[in-house]
Amino acid sequence: MRVLVWHVHGSWATAFVAGRHEYLVPLVPDRGPAGRGRARTWDWPASAVEVTPQELRALADAGAIDVAVLQRPEEGALLQRWTGLEAGRDVPAVYVEHNAPTGHAAATRHPLADVDAVATGRVPIVHVTAFNALMWDTGGARTLVVDHGIPDPGHLWTGERESVGVVVNEPVRRWRVAGTDVLARVGHHVPLDVYGIGVGALAEHLTGPVTGDPETPSDGLGHRLHEDVPQAAMHRALAASRAYLHPYRWTSLGLSLLEAMALGMPVLALPTTEAPAAVPPAAGVLSARPDDLVMAARRWLADPDEARERGDAARAHVLEHYSHAAFLHRWDAILTEVTS
CATH class of the missing domain: 3.40.50.2000 (Glycogen Phosphorylase B;)
Known part of the structure; x- marks a missing residue:
């Protein structure tokens, strides 16, 4: 399938785009946070393809985006502005929460907990650790945990x-x-x-x-x-x-x-x-x-x-x-x- 995913966290993204799908990675001219494109210091496969907002619009119009993997609260609005698609309604989506709460450790409400698509379970929140899932207040949202997985770099330790x-x-x-x-x-x-x-x-x-x-x-x-x-x-x-x-x-x-x-x-x-x-x-x-x-x-x-x-x-x-x-x-x- 074609998976739209922003380059946010390099090591996680490196592990994620090594799968068997085609990965659409947004790219903006200055390679800023809205679209960093492919990683430059990690080794990514050819199936991770840089796409501009204009190219994303064309793909969306052709029904060629199968799923969106969102990782920051602002990406839902970015998706809608660039493609005209609403996550969880026009295109299937998941939201990956990479971080532990930055507010009160046990009482911080997740910024997407009350967004309709998340609150109704159409867009699940996927935590990268069980600790994060425990600490975030996500209300009635559907939550999942996918533990990290890393490509094996090999037993390189020499300790010299x-x-x-x-x-x-x-x-x-x-x-x-x-x-x-x-x-x-x-x-x-x-x-x-x-x-x-x-x-x-x-x-x-x-x-x-x-x-x-x-x-x-x-x-x-x-x-x-x-x-x-x-x-x-x-x-x-x-x-x-x-x-x-x-x-x-x-x-x-x-x-x-x-x-x-x-x-x-x-x-x-x-x-x-x-x-x-x-x-x-x-x-x-x-x-x-x-x-x-x-x-x-x-x-x-x-x-x-x-x-x-x-x-x-x-x-x-x-x-x-x-x-x-x-x-x-x-x-x-x-x-x-x-x-x-």
């Missing part, structure tokens, strides 16, 4: 670099939500390799020498910052670090965490949102006490054998519980149902 790897976008702007203060606290004691968009802004917040050159050796407490590295290259570089730190206080479930585990990396994380389900005790250390994370990091830097054992358990857990094949199969079932 005595550092802790981190993946975080815009860490300074998203300071407490991303747990950047926790990251800086851990970085006060162990070397870090940090990957993501806007990580250069971290330099002034880290103790010890900082370099953007991955080939520069770390003498003592040195950190490396790696700006916006393409996914495949990032996986190879990240897997050289001895362990992975997931410092987020409040996130749905960072796919970078699951990817690091699939690489075979042992994990340090805060026990918040979906992390306790994603990281079993054998795979790492979850603690609300940053000092515990520091102690575990130091232990693994000194003991690569334990780090390897924990990383193997992390990889086994991800392959069993976050299978890409299972993710695509579940989505096939949902898309088939809503289009029937």
